[in-house]
């Protein structure tokens with residue numbers, strides 16, 4: 001990976017024009033400021049990052065963390081004691097936004113107690129004009145605001161804020177070049193996320209993501225493979241390839257490449273033991289990909305394939321571009337080629353026009369596809385999307401009832417499939433100490449199901465044989481063999 005020694009940067013020269021060099025230059029400058037301030041104050045400066053969104057956002061936070069560490073900030077245990085607080089926001093549903101506003105209110109008090117505290121907001125929510133207006137009017141204690149396209153500029157924005165002592169807003173409407181080689185601090189030592197593409201072109205009619213993450217663009221395969229090789233050399237065993245729709249990876253690149261080909265290339269990287277990816281859009285799932293998953297021994301036997309809904313008319317209005325039959329056909333094909341695969345999904349309830357009868361179709365898909373897991377969401381109206389102005393919005397009490405019916409269909413199947421694992425032995429990667437009982441470790445099976453088993457911190461990051469002894473709907477219990 002790109003290694004830069006900030007000590008070798010001449011911070012009294014003019015800022016370089018190269019995007020990458022420029023940021024390292026500003027990191028060096030901010031580091032000088034922070035060192036000076038820490039000396040004056042007699043204790044180090046600290047940061048706290050809160051991530052509100054998906055894996056993509058979480059991975060962006062790892063880049064923010066990497067840059068802050070370069071600038072000599074230390075990680076704070078608690079938000080209220082931190083000198084630099086960043087909220088990496090999400091706007092996919094309204095409640096994600098409400099949480100941000102709620103927390104910002106609290107931060108006003110913390111900032112009064114710590115005059116050094118700086119507050120930065122970034123991520124998807126900041127790409128919306130209405131949000132920016134609200135921040136400017138009601139949250140004047142915010143110091144820095146940036147969006148999804150210019151995250152790499154953190155150091156430059158911090159420097160500007162230190163110099164001017166005025167709030168800095170920098171939001172781009174469009175993406176610039178993909179900036180490679182930012183410093184990154186991974187959350188896990190032995191597993192890592194890798195962006196393979198950014199943005200989304202699908203414009204599902206309920207979804208805000210294409211508006212806040214911009215048009216789809218893929219990274220070239222050489223950059224991806226080099227990153228993964230460097231991760232492997234650094235001890236990483238599991239990589240998750242990230243994109244809003246990995247199945248359309250490669251479109252628009254000069255090289256002849258597909259996601260299936262990329263998977264086969266990643267499978268060759270020495271040291272990597274497990275490969276995962278998120279997310280697959282059913283409309284673009286190719287046979288070629290199914291065969292690649294079947295053939296590549298490191299690719300986990302798990303696919304997350306969001307269905308959203310089962311009714312063809314609803315799917316059409318959602319602009320999903322597949323039918324219930326097509327989806328079920330895919331499930332069948334996948335299970336035929338890879339018999340023990342786990343299929344998980346996203347389901348949305350309450351899309352405009354979705355009647356009780358429409359929900360029956362969703363329940364039918366649940367029963368036929370027999371999902372191993374599902375994220376279920378209540379439709380949330382997102383300003384600016386086509387669905388937000390549809391007239392047939394569904395009343396809340398009806399949505400709640402339909403939502404419960406979906407859960408009633410889903411949960412017994414998930415439980416039943418989980419129970420089939422009892423008595424069998426699986427390879428499990430130990431992720432963390434259990435939050436409820438320190439003597440337990442939590443880990444994931446290859447199919448992504450969660451298991452708790454007796455162990456200690458020293459086991460984290462390794463892969464163990466674990467015998468499943470009991471099952472619940474949302475997790476398994478096991479013992480190391």
Ligand code: SAH
Nearest residue numbers: 092206207244279306346348377378379380
């Ligand atoms: N790109 C991924 C999904 C990203 S968003 C894909 O297409 O599969 C993750 C999930 O959030 C979606 O699958 C959808 O189920 C849900 N979601 C998106 N917009 C939503 C909205 N307006 N209200 C409720 N749920 C939504």
Ligand code: SF4
Nearest residue numbers: 200202203204207209
């Ligand atoms: Fe949103 Fe659809 Fe793109 Fe997924 S594919 S991010 S649901 S627009």
Ligand code: F3S
Nearest residue numbers: 053054090091092124
């Ligand atoms: Fe992810 Fe939320 Fe943005 S789901 S892409 S963080 S809107």
